[in-house]
Amino acid sequence: MLEKPGPERKRFPVLQKIRVKASLYVLVLLISTTLAFSIIALRIMNQYILSEVIKRVETLSRGTAAVAGYSLMSNDLLGLDNIVYRVKATNPDIESMAIINPEGEILVHSDTRRAGETHRPAAGDVLRKAEDGTTVSEVQGPARELYEIQTPIVFLDKAVGSVIMTFNKAVVNEAQQAARSRILGVFGLLLLVGVASSVFLTAFLTKPVQELSKGVADLKEGRRSRPLRVYSQDELGRLTESFNEMTALITSQKNSLSRYAQDLEEAYVSTVRVLAAAIDARDTHTLGHSTRVAGLSVELGRELDLSAPELEDLEIACLFHDVGKIKIPDSILQKKGRLTTAEQREMRRHPEYGAEILAKAPSLLKYIPAVKYHHEWFDGTGYPDGLSGGKIPKAAAIISLADVYDAMTSDRPYRDALSEEEARAEIAALAGRQFEPDLAARFILLLQKRAAALIKGHGE
Ligand SMILES: [Fe+2]
Numbered sequence: 460m461l462e463k464p465g466p467e468r469k470r471f472p473v474l475q476k477i478r479v480k481a482s483l484y485v486l487v488l489l490i491s492t493t494l495a496f497s498i499i500a501l502r503i504m505n506q507y508i509l510s511e512v513i514k515r516v517e518t519l520s521r522g523t524a525a526v527a528g529y530s531l532m533s534n535d536l537l538g539l540d541n542i543v544y545r546v547k548a549t550n551p552d553i554e555s556m557a558i559i560n561p562e563g564e565i566l567v568h569s570d571t572r573r574a575g576e577t578h579r580p581a582a583g584d585v586l587r588k589a590e591d592g593t594t595v596s597e598v599q600g601p602a603r604e605l606y607e608i609q610t611p612i613v614f615l616d617k618a619v620g621s622v623i624m625t626f627n628k629a630v631v632n633e634a635q636q637a638a639r640s641r642i643l644g645v646f647g648l649l650l651l652v653g654v655a656s657s658v659f660l661t662a663f664l665t666k667p668v669q670e671l672s673k674g675v676a677d678l679k680e681g682r683r684s685r686p687l688r689v690y691s692q693d694e695l696g697r698l699t700e701s702f703n704e705m706t707a708l709i710t711s712q713k714n715s716l717s718r719y720a721q722d723l724e725e726a727y728v729s730t731v732r733v734l735a736a737a738i739d740a741r742d743t744h745t746l747g748h749s750t751r752v753a754g755l756s757v758e759l760g761r762e763l764d765l766s767a768p769e770l771e772d773l774e775i776a777c778l779f780h781d782v783g784k785i786k787i788p789d790s791i792l793q794k795k796g797r798l799t800t801a802e803q804r805e806m807r808r809h810p811e812y813g814a815e816i817l818a819k820a821p822s823l824l825k826y827i828p829a830v831k832y833h834h835e836w837f838d839g840t841g842y843p844d845g846l847s848g849g850k851i852p853k854a855a856a857i858i859s860l861a862d863v864y865d866a867m868t869s870d871r872p873y874r875d876a877l878s879e880e881e882a883r884a885e886i887a888a889l890a891g892r893q894f895e896p897d898l899a900a901r902f903i904l905l906l907q908k909r910a911a912a913l914i915k916g917h918g919e
Pocket residue numbers: 780781809833834862
């Protein structure tokens with residue numbers, strides 16, 4: 460199963476990139492620096508080791524030349540051989556050692572078979588030559604690489620021969636290898652510490668940026684957040700302080716704005732309420748109509764077990780249900796005779812006009828379905844959209860019943876009011892056509908209960 464990305468990772472991808480970039484940058488810098496220092500340190504160390512080994516062999520060669528003079532002058536070959544043997548035995552890194560006479564004849568050699576041979580001068584580069592005549596040469600042999608140190612043997616200011624020592628570069632290489640391992644180990648450790656520090660440092664440095672980023676995201680999404688913590692007094696700290704001030708300003712302006720918007724909306728709602736009441740008061744026949752429709756509708760709503768908020772919305776929707784009539788001219792609204800087809804068409808637009816008025820305030824939007832469809836018929840022959848059956852909103856169906864009943868039982872310019880009983884019969888007759896049958900039945904039952912309660916009240 461794939462693991463979902465964490466919310467922090469998802470919300471701050473840019474920050475993750477900054478952190479990765481910073482870590483990578485520090486890492487590359489660390490590795491290249493460590494590598495450069497390692498190479499430089501190794502070179503210096505190699506040079507140092509070579510120089511020390513050469514110095515030691517030079518000293519050994521000079522020491523040998525100093526003690527060999529007497530034996531050479533007295534032609535004591537056994538003494539010379541003894542010297543060579545002892546020096547070679549106590550310095551295993553010396554590859555070979557010989558003492559030659561001024562003519563180049565090998566008098567004694569650590570390899571005794573070579574005694575009597577003629578010494579061939581080294582065919583390599585002379586690395587240096589000291590004042591006492593000691594020379595250091597680099598010999599490039601076919602199979603191995605050697606260094607040759609030659610020191611003249613001087614007796615009573617006269618050169619009587621030379622001491623020749625060779626040592627293999629491999630000796631230096633071994634020492635260099637050991638030093639290299641140690642240096643690389645130390646630098647590796649330094650690199651590890653550096654990497655760990657860089658990861659910690661970038662996390663520490665990006666923390667304030669992360670806070671800022673979170674603050675900006677919160678502000679963008681409209682979540683109120685506490686002022687951000689100021690971690691330092693540098694540019695980032697000042698930026699955080701500025702952000703906190705800006706957030707406070709935006710929040711206060713937003714609050715003022717929403718307060719103004721609320722006031723404006725309340726004023727509009729009040730205006731619509733006044734308008735609705737004014738419509739009812741426009742002529743004596745409809746005075747109090749909306750209030751009576753509201754009372755009846757809420758009673759029916761209660762019978763249908765609507766919740767308290769639903770009943771409250773239903774009551775307000777009733778008060779607004781004919782508000783669209785404000786756009787219908789008096790010549791139509793208060794006409795004594797029958798309306799012409801055109802007048803009737805205009806009259807039938809009042810639910811849509813009502814919906815348009817309510818659409819202007821967000822808090823009134825929820826009343827639109829009830830207002831717009833309170834003249835729809837169950838069989839689909841009503842207006843404005845010809846909705847039928849269950850498509851008619853319940854609140855609209857309830858208002859429709861109460862509205863028709865109140866109109867029937869009120870005097871109109873063109874006819875007298877029906878009695879309650881007659882109105883009930885009319886509604887029963889229209890059930891299934893204009894009204895939803897079950898709802899109409901519940902309404903008739905309610906009216907009967909009301910009538911019975913009224914008679915009982917009069918009787919008492
Ligand atoms: Fe109406």
